[in-house]
Every structure is written in C-alpha cells, then in structure tokens.
Amino acid sequence: MGNIKKLAGQTIWYGLPTIAQRMLGFILQLFLTSVFLTEKFGIITQVYAFIPFMNVLFTYGIETSYFRFAQNTEKERLYNTLSISLIVSSIILSSLLILGAAPVAAMLDLPGRADLIVMASGILFFDTLIVMPFAKLRQEGRPRKYALVKILTITTQILLTAFFLSLCPRLKAEGYSWMGWYNPDAGVEYYMLSNLLASFLGVVYISKEFFSFRWLFDKPLWKEVIRYSLPLIIVGLGGMVNEMLSRLIFPKVYPFPKEITDSQLGIFGANYKLAVLITVFIQAFRMGAEPFFFNQSRNEDARHTYARVMKFFVMLLGAVFLVVSLFLDFWILLITQGPDKRYAEGMHIVPVLAMATVFLGIYYNLTIWYKLTNRNMTGAWITLAGAVITIGLNIWWIPQFSYTGSSWATFCCYSFMMAVSYLLGQKYYPVPYDVKRILFYLGLAALIYAGHAWLRSMHPGFWTMQLTGLLGIGMYMAVILYLERAEVVRLLGRKAAG
Numbered sequence: 001m002g003n004i005k006k007l008a009g010q011t012i013w014y015g016l017p018t019i020a021q022r023m024l025g026f027i028l029q030l031f032l033t034s035v036f037l038t039e040k041f042g043i044i045t046q047v048y049a050f051i052p053f054m055n056v057l058f059t060y061g062i063e064t065s066y067f068r069f070a071q072n073t074e075k076e077r078l079y080n081t082l083s084i085s086l087i088v089s090s091i092i093l094s095s096l097l098i099l100g101a102a103p104v105a106a107m108l109d110l111p112g113r114a115d116l117i118v119m120a121s122g123i124l125f126f127d128t129l130i131v132m133p134f135a136k137l138r139q140e141g142r143p144r145k146y147a148l149v150k151i152l153t154i155t156t157q158i159l160l161t162a163f164f165l166s167l168c169p170r171l172k173a174e175g176y177s178w179m180g181w182y183n184p185d186a187g188v189e190y191y192m193l194s195n196l197l198a199s200f201l202g203v204v205y206i207s208k209e210f211f212s213f214r215w216l217f218d219k220p221l222w223k224e225v226i227r228y229s230l231p232l233i234i235v236g237l238g239g240m241v242n243e244m245l246s247r248l249i250f251p252k253v254y255p256f257p258k259e260i261t262d263s264q265l266g267i268f269g270a271n272y273k274l275a276v277l278i279t280v281f282i283q284a285f286r287m288g289a290e291p292f293f294f295n296q297s298r299n300e301d302a303r304h305t306y307a308r309v310m311k312f313f314v315m316l317l318g319a320v321f322l323v324v325s326l327f328l329d330f331w332i333l334l335i336t337q338g339p340d341k342r343y344a345e346g347m348h349i350v351p352v353l354a355m356a357t358v359f360l361g362i363y364y365n366l367t368i369w370y371k372l373t374n375r376n377m378t379g380a381w382i383t384l385a386g387a388v389i390t391i392g393l394n395i396w397w398i399p400q401f402s403y404t405g406s407s408w409a410t411f412c413c414y415s416f417m418m419a420v421s422y423l424l425g426q427k428y429y430p431v432p433y434d435v436k437r438i439l440f441y442l443g444l445a446a447l448i449y450a451g452h453a454w455l456r457s458m459h460p461g462f463w464t465m466q467l468t469g470l471l472g473i474g475m476y477m478a479v480i481l482y483l484e485r486a487e488v489v490r491l492l493g494r495k496a497a498g
Contacts (some may be wrong), residue, residue: 009174018325021329025183028330043262044269046110047110047192049109051120051124052067052240054093054097054263057093058086058127058128060232060236061087061231062227063131064232064301065082066132067138067139067294068228068345069221074364075196077218079215080213080215080217081216081222081225082132084213086129087129090124090125090129091125094123097117097120097121098121100176102115111429115294116189118193119189127199129203130203130210137209145209146204147246153199156198156201157197157233160194164193164194164479165190176365187277191440216322231380232376232379234383235376239383243360246268246406254398264403269401270343270346271346271353272349273349274324274353278317278320278324278361281361293306304432307431307432307433309365310431311436313436314441316447317361318444318476319480321354324354325354325452326449328456328471348404349403351449352407355411356407358478363417363418366378366425369431370424370428378424378428382420383417385417385420386416393405393408428480445476449472
C-alpha cells in the first residue's frame with residue numbers, strides 16, 4: 001500500500017501543473033471563443049492537430065526509453081547521450097519543416113499560411129529541448145520543480161495571449177503611435193506567437209536542468225535505445241491519428257463549402273476540449289505512473305500492485321467522467337460567452353468523447369505489459385489497428401453525421417484498443433485485474449449519466465440540472481466508499497474496523 005500512496009502523492013504533484021495547465025488552457029479557450037468566430041477557431045484546430053503528430057517524430061519515444069534503460073544503465077551516460085540525440089534531431093527536423101512550410105500549409109488546407117507552419121516548427125523545437133530535463137525530474141521523483149516550470153510556462157502563454165489579443169487592440173484603437181506594428185486582423189498569428197514565446201521561456205525556466213548534460217555521446221548505447229524506441233514512434237503516431245486525425249480528415253471529406261466546414265470544425269474542436277478534466281487526470285497519472293511502473297517491475301508483488309492501481313484509477317476516472325458529463329448546461333453557459341453561440345450546438349458529443357477518453361486512460365494503464373516485456377512492436381500493431389478504425393470510420397461517418405460521426409469513431413477506436421491490449425496483456429504478462437469490479441464502476445457511471453440525460457430531455461431548468469448532477473456524483477461516490485471501504489481505510493493508513 002505504501003507504493004500506491006507514493007504513486008498517489010506523485011500523481012497529485014504532477015497533477016497540480018497538469019490541472020493548472022489544462023484549466024488555464026480551458027480559460028484561454030473560453031477567451032478565444034469570445035474573440036474568434038468558429039471559422040477562425042477552425043484554423044487553430046487544424047494547426048494544433050498537426051503539431052502533436054510532429055511532436056511524436058521530434059521526441060521518438062525517448063522519455064519511455066529513458067525510464068526503461070535507467071533501470072540498468074549509468075544514468076548520467078544515458079542522459080547525456082539522449083539529450084544530445086534530441087538536440088541534434090530537433091535542429092534537423094525543424095529546419096526541414098521550415099524549408100517545407102509552404103507545401104505543408106497547402107497539405108493542411110491552409111494555402112498561403114506558411115507563416116503558421118514556421119511558428120509551429122519553433123514551438124516544436126523549444127518543446128523538444130525540455131523533454132529530457134522533464135524526464136529527469138520525473139525519474140528522480142522531483143515533481144515540485146516539474147510543477148513550477150509547467151505552471152510558469154502556461155501562465156506566460158496566457159498573459160502573452162491576453163496582451164496580443166486583448167490589450168494591443170485597445171491600445172491600437174486609442175491611437176498610440178508606437179502600436180503601428182500591430183495588425184488587428186492577425187489574431188491566429190498572435191495566438192501562435194504567444195505559444196512560441198512561452199515555449200522558448202519554458203527552456204529558460206528549466207535552464208539549470210537543460211544545461212546539466214555533457215557533450216559525451218555513447219553511440220552503442222544510443223543504437224540500443226533507438227531499437228527500443230522505434231516501435232514507440234509508431235505507437236505515438238498511431239495515438240495521434242486516433243486523437244487528432246479526425247480534425248485533419250474533416251475538411252477533406254465534409255461535403256460542404258469551406259466556410260461551413262471551418263465552422264463545423266471549430267465547433268468540433270472547441271467541444272473536444274471539454275473532455276479536458278479527464279485528460280488532465282490521465283496526463284497527471286501518466287507522469288507519475290510510467291517511471292513508477294518501471295521501478296516496481298523488479299518487485300515480487302509488482303503485478304498485484306498494477307492491478308490495484310488500475311482499480312483505483314478506474315474509480316476516479318468514473319467520477320471525473322460524471323463531472324464532465326452531468327453539467328453540460330454549465331459548459332454551454334461558459335462556452336457561449338462570446339458573440340458566436342454556435343459552439344453550443346456540439347455539446348452532445350462531450351459525453352461520448354469523455355467516455356472514449358476513459359477507455360484511452362485504461363488503455364494507457366494496460367500498455368505496461370508490452371513495455372516491460374520488450375514487445376513494443378505489438379503495441380505498435382494495436383495502435384495501427386486503432387488508426388485504421390479511426391480513418392475508416394471518419395471517412396464513412398463525417399459526410400453523413402459531421403463531427404458527431406467523428407466522435408463515435410473515436411469511441412469505437414479506444415474501445416477496441418482497450419479490449420485488445422487487455423487480452424494480449426493477459427497472454428504475455430498476466431495481471432490479476434479485478435475486471436468485474438472495474439466494469440461495474442464504468443457501468444454505474446454510464447447509468448447515472450443516462451438517467452441524468454433522460455431528465456435533461458424534459459428541460460427541467462438550469463439549477464435543477466446542476467443539483468441533480470451533484471446528486472449523481474454523490475451517489476457514485478457513496479457506492480464506491482461502501483464497496484471499497486476496506487481499501488480506502490488501508491489507503492488512509494488505518495486499521496480496518498471489524
């Protein structure tokens with residue numbers, strides 16, 4: 001139980017910056033939806049669906065490999081080698097991206113917007129430079145410094161965005177001569193510039209750790225790490241296909257004029273981000289869990305620890321799913337603060353995407369089996385199969401059902417990946433997961449949401465829906481506390497009564 005407490009403590013620390021980053025990012029999204037029409041938000045959605053794909057290529061699974069090889073390799077030699085590798089490769093990749101900015105922009109249906117791709121390459125470059133310093137902090141169990149830098153970076157981006165998109169237009173309108181450089185029509189460009197400057201300052205904030213490496217490169221070690229990492233590139237790209245490709249496919253297959261397509265894409269992108277709370281928890285958990293799982297792998301009771309972690313993880317995911325899904329009227333109120341009220345049209349996809357994200361979180365938890373058994377290529381095949389499902393269903397359903405079809409495609413993909421990973425994991429690295437209890441908690445959360453959705457269809461009023469939402473979460477937590485009372489008592493470090 002002490003190990004689970006340690007993981008919980010680290011998850012909280014990693015969760016603080018992740019929650020702060022996502023919440024501040026959510027506030028930033030509300031600000032953007034109040035500034036941009038859905039068409040402009042559609043452009044942002046396209047560019048920021050492209051960046052994660054490139055991020056996989058820029059980082060090529062180095063974080064996971066670092067945690068894996070740190071178990072049996074001199075850490076300083078490993079850190080030096082991987083840091084040099086990332087610095088050199090990121091310089092090469094960003095240079096190539098800048099040189100090919102025009103055709104890349106055209107490929108993304110953004111002709112003439114090579115400037116956005118150039119800024120995206122800068123964001124990718126600076127974000128890649130801090131990968132190894134952050135991995136080192138995680139591996140050494142130093143989440144506080146990690147939290148500080150993450151919060152500083154996102155805060156910087158929000159302040160810069162507010163400066164460029166809120167303060168500067170006012171100063172320009174008031175006729176200040178020194179504001180002649182500002183172009184009020186360049187909203188998307190200024191948003192990306194804010195991101196670029198914040199990413200650069202992120203390197204500055206963690207400069208002590210960044211400059212701690214030495215220019216000592218171990219070529220044989222690097223080759224060994226790369227052999228382990230290469231399948232993780234496929235896993236990462238497949239993951240990005242499943243998460244982001246729907247927004248890149250959308251303008252290619254949606255059979256309506258560009259203005260309508262951009263608007264629908266903007267609505268889709270804005271509502272997709274409302275699954276933010278679940279993503280926050282999953283990301284926070286992954287930050288602490290990946291090094292934790294590798295460190296635990298040498299213990300005799302490791303598999304029982306993994307099983308108990310999964311149960312606690314699903315219990316909390318169910319609660320977060322309800323937080324996201326039972327307060328849709330509240331989210332509508334927030335997302336429609338600006339002049340464009342069309343964002344509310346897509347609110348019905350939020351619960352679908354939220355449950356899909358729960359499945360994705362479970363899948364991430366399950367992936368430890370192929371990372372520990374060096375079967376990364378099997379994980380790559382699972383992800384590629386999910387990508388085929390994502391692509392096929394999006395091409396089939398988007399022309400018929402718009403972003404609703406794309407949301408259900410995401411749901412089907414993550415359901416498949418979760419199920420297949422579990423079945424293969426039980427074959428190659430069996431873990432005694434409490435499947436019945438896990439399915440019960442997921443079913444309970446879904447049942448509570450279904451009852452609340454039925455009540456919502458009767459239009460009982462805003463505050464009635466908020467109160468019944470709180471009641472639904474209370475019911476869920478009461479059932480968990482009753483069924484898991486012994487586990488909760490153990491986790492709190494007390495002797496169970498009776």
